[in-house]
Amino acid sequence: MSDPAPAIRCQGLVKDFGSTRAVDHLDLEVPAGEFYGFLGPNGAGKSTVIRILTGMLRPSAGRVEVAGHDVVVDPVAVKATIGVLPEEPVLYERLTGREMLWYAGRLHGLPGATVEARLGDLLGLMGLDDRDADRPILDYSMGMRKKIGLAAALIHRPRVLFLDEPFNGIDAVTSRHIYEALTAAVGGGMTVFFTSHVLEVAESLCTRVGIIAEGRLRAWGTLDEIRAAAGAEPDTKLGDLFVDLVDPQTRGRGAELLGWLA
């Protein structure tokens, strides 16, 4: 948990919504160049943490730094160095996919020629041909929205990329292309911080994971470190580890809870 120049650093992060504590004294450090999986059950606080890290929500207490900038003190600098793909991308429905990417690039201050050049590459990576790219987003399927949202998050070459359930609704071929592109980008120094409920994806992609439940970090590190800390076998699947860490009481009780269905 120590790195001289972490991409993300949270110290004593707290977020309260009224009387509800969504994030409870979270300490987190993600080294640069990692593919970091941030995992947790529904309502654990994952999206809240991501929103704080991306400057979309102010913490109630604690200190948060992303790419060396304090999120509260200098949110604009943070936003200039990160890319964000929320679970439901916020897009301008009446623009075409191409126009959306153009605006995203320009809003990040990129020169027009640079935007044009990257736009074609990104559309190609996402498997969107000219016909798709020139249709209004209003007509896009969920998967296409995700693709455009992801392309908009990548267009300015962010140093840290936040992805909230990025592969939901994206077909297997495009997912493969995106894995490869992201893996290459991580190799080049980009940090990817992503959440997913598909633990197999996290297991295959992530170099490190953090597991959060009820606003607290329950486990963190490489998969081997987490297995060792939990006293599990070396071949234990992440899914089993996750359930044991998050809610061991209900494991295997699905059939019992819905007995009337049988």
Added chain:
Amino acid sequence: MTAFVGKLRLLLGLRVTLLWRRAMQRGWLVRVGAALAAPVAVLFGLGLIGATATASAEMLPTHRAFAAMGVLAALHALVFVEVVSRVGRGEGMAAALYPYPLSPLLIHTAEALGGAATPTLATGAAVLLGLALGSGPVAAAWALLAVAWLVGVRQLAVLGIAALLRRRWVRDLALALLSLSGLLFWFGWIWLGDRVSVSGLVAWLDAAPATVWYLPPAWFVVAFDGVPRPPGAAVAGLLGAPLMVAAAWVVGADFQDRVLFGEAAPLVSGRSRRRRGPRWHLADRLPLALLPPAVWATAGKELKVLRRDPFLLVMLASQAVVLIVPPLLFGLGGPAGRFWLPAFVLLLLLAEQGPLFNTIATEGRALRFLAQQPTPRWQVLLGKNLAFYSLYAVFDAAVLGLACWMFDAPDRWALLFAATGCGLLVVGGVGNLVSATFPIPWMGARAAAGGTRAAAAAAEGGVEQPGCGTAIVRTLMGQVSLMLAAVPLVLLLFGHGLLGERVWVTALPASVAWGVGVWIVGTALAVGRLDRAEERILARLATRGAG
């Protein structure tokens, strides 16, 4: 500064593009209108400035200043009304811009400038500038501060009211009060027109004390020439006006931050209701259990939807005011109003036709859900009608009670209430047939209440765009339903005149039978039509979506 202006230009360009796209996706009339709107608006604005400046040059300096202050005050009220009436119709672009590296002040400025291009503000600004031009270019430049203040304060109101009105009941109440105050203002204006003369008003303004010039509205006319203001008032204006403008914009940017971060907690807190103990399943008990559970489930769902529709309260309250106030205002109060009451019943039924003529087939998604259910359609229609009937029964009882009391006819209440109830049965039956046969997207109230999501949902599924023939047929059917609904009214009124109290055992059962008969016929025809409408809409929905 250059970067700020460059990005501001980009954001305003984006807003114009989105507005243009929205217009271009509409019918040809809207497209042509949108293409002509900008040049026409510019010409109209320039003409308005010129005409006001010419008139202003003829005015006495004091009157000119008072006129500008009056316009400014009226603009505050109009802007407030406009902002409240638009609550819930989307929250602008700010939320979508926050992930980008843009400062809150930049986003706020773009939001304020983009949102301020409303007819109200643009027209008011043109009049204000024209009035100031009559006093010279310096006064006109200073009047721009007033426009900047209005733009800033409008955006502040947008953010503040949205936060304040997040509580549903407060929003309902505010909209209802606003609607009522608008109507009452209009009626009051007509009433005042006969009693206040312009010369009297001018004399009253001429006698105004010198302290008036120290008040904030006077700060924005401090550059108007020839006004006999004390020296201290001029200093207050020169300092106060720029400070007010700066405060509105800085506070606005900070407030926008709070709203976007979810920190602008509802100013009126609500209590969370928790159900205690087991629910008492009323619909499973006699006599309600005589009807299938689907009827009560549909009625319950419809009542919940109606209860959550802020425009319903507005609609009902407005109808009450529109029906009750004009006759009183124009001398129909007292015993003379007894003759107004039968017409009042028909107007009440006419006003209640809208929702009853849109009981079903107005929302594509709703119909798609319905198509997956095995419930007989008559049960659905009955459930929906029962929800409206129960709501209208309470409303009609109250409004008729009020009307009978105001028009000195409390003895008529029961009779008129019975006639309204039977009439509602008729309108409901005809409404079922009309809504299944000639559906139109009812975009007004509920779409606005649900904001863009509801509008998009309605646009996504919904009914096919009807031609003007549909509207004509619906209007004709409205007249037919009114004529059919007049039968119980005539029966009961004449019956009461001829039979006295025996009307309750003779004309009333006949009226109820008439109402139920029309309902059964209308609904039976509607069920057949609905099956075909479902197939058509499902086929349309199945072809939508992008692969």
